[in-house]
Amino acid sequence: MFFPISGAHISPIYLAIVGFLIGILGGFFGVGGSFIAGPALRLAGLDWNFAVGTDLAHIVGKSVVAAKRHRALGNIDLRLGLIMAIGTIGGAEVGAQLIQMLKRAGNVNTVVSIVSIVVYLGISSFMIWESWKTLQMQKNKVPRANLKGAKTKQDESAFKPATRAIQRVKIWPMVSLPVSGVKSISLWIIIFVSFIGGVFSGFLGGGAGYIRMPSMVYLLGIPTHLAVGTDLFEIIISASYGTITHAIKGNVDILIALVMNTGAAIGAQIGAICTQYFTGPKIRLAFVPLPLIGAVIVIYTLWTGHKL
Amino acid sequence: MKADTAKTLRAFAVELGVYAALVVGYFFLVLHFLGDWLHQLELHHRTTYAWTAILLIVGQAVVLENLTTFLLRMIRGRSE
Numbered sequence: 355m356f357f358p359i360s361g362a363h364i365s366p367i368y369l370a371i372v373g374f375l376i377g378i379l380g381g382f383f384g385v386g387g388s389f390i391a392g393p394a395l396r397l398a399g400l401d402w403n404f405a406v407g408t409d410l411a412h413i414v415g416k417s418v419v420a421a422k423r424h425r426a427l428g429n430i431d432l433r434l435g436l437i438m439a440i441g442t443i444g445g446a447e448v449g450a451q452l453i454q455m456l457k458r459a460g461n462v463n464t465v466v467s468i469v470s471i472v473v474y475l476g477i478s479s480f481m482i483w484e485s486w487k488t489l490q491m492q493k494n495k496v497p498r499a500n501l502k503g504a505k506t507k508q509d510e511s512a513f514k515p516a517t518r519a520i521q522r523v524k525i526w527p528m529v530s531l532p533v534s535g536v537k538s539i540s541l542w543i544i545i546f547v548s549f550i551g552g553v554f555s556g557f558l559g560g561g562a563g564y565i566r567m568p569s570m571v572y573l574l575g576i577p578t579h580l581a582v583g584t585d586l587f588e589i590i591i592s593a594s595y596g597t598i599t600h601a602i603k604g605n606v607d608i609l610i611a612l613v614m615n616t617g618a619a620i621g622a623q624i625g626a627i628c629t630q631y632f633t634g635p636k637i638r639l640a641f642v643p644l645p646l647i648g649a650v651i652v653i654y655t656l657w658t659g660h661k662l
Numbered sequence: 663m664k665a666d667t668a669k670t671l672r673a674f675a676v677e678l679g680v681y682a683a684l685v686v687g688y689f690f691l692v693l694h695f696l697g698d699w700l701h702q703l704e705l706h707h708r709t710t711y712a713w714t715a716i717l718l719i720v721g722q723a724v725v726l727e728n729l730t731t732f733l734l735r736m737i738r739g740r741s742e
Binding site for chain 1: 685696701708716
């Protein structure tokens with residue numbers, strides 16, 4: 355099929371299958387999946403600028419589908435999502451400016467690659483340690499029969515003492531997040547956490563869900579199921595902003611995004627429904643390979659010089 | 663339990679089949695007609711194109727989500 359905006363010939367079945375696979379990941383983990391979609395679009399022959407912009411547009415559509423499903427399951431904290439969107443958009447602009455600075459200094463590829471490898475490996479290692487420890491804690495505490503299925507969204511975490519200390523920091527204004535079960539937390543901490551996620555989004559590309567979802571769980575104390583749903587809701591806002599700015603720069607082939615979205619619509623629903631059958635620590639443990647895949651892709655590009 | 667799983671999988675396969683047929687029709691009809699218009703918009707009116715792109719992707723997502731939910735409900739309802 356010929357896509358006149360980008361001038362690319364790509365099979366619509368290939369696009370729908372890629373969308374379907376990323377949709378499952380997005381629905382289950384609350385991530386945009388740009389670390390797979392970007393290389394997949396490049397592999398199909400799309401220029402890098404179109405791959406980045408089109409991927410963002412596709413993320414918007416997929417997140418709408420997954421967020422609607424998560425909302426029906428009671429997994430979205432609208433107040434938290436709206437607050438986080440402010441920080442993310444601000445952070446994304448700062449991240450984009452950092453990239454411009456590094457471009458002028460002439461070492462953008464090396465710095466971005468090394469930072470992303472350190473971040474990806476750091477997140478994976480930490481999440482392996484934490485989710486494994488939490489699962490061990492649960493095994494010792496709760497009878498096995500009670501662990502089957504995710505009947506409750508109340509989450510346990512081996513990192514809880516640190517999370518409580520963060521929630522106790524009193525910097526006015528304090529907000530409560532009743533949907534997430536957080537009685538009181540500083541607004542500035544929420545904005546700071548989302549700002550950092552936004553900086554990584556602007557700096558490394560994509561939606562940075564691999565940073566935001568764990569940050570929401572470990573730093574803000576949001577239950578995993580709600581972190582997944584709320585992250586998707588927040589991605590709708592921040593990725594829409596990214597799509598508009600990229601479309602104005604001529605980097606979006608919306609026809610490709612629309613075709614990808616036909617597969618993603620089914621995949622995102624499957625992913626969202628699957629979260630019901632897993633407890634928080636198991637979702638977090640299953641999340642670990644995602645940043646590792648990102649790290650492998652960056653190491654490959656650094657090693658071979660080929661940009662996927 | 664096994665019968666339930668088989669029923670769910672059958673319902674899902676039927677849904678996928680119906681959905682695929684609808685999507686193929688969508689590719690050839692809607693995207694074919696929209697393609698040239700969007701291309702012209704992208705060349706001459708970038709800002710309008712950007713907003714149209716967002717409206718299209720969100721609109722399609724809402725329609726597809728409703729469609730898949732409806733298909734799943736209808737097919738599951740019949741198989742029970």
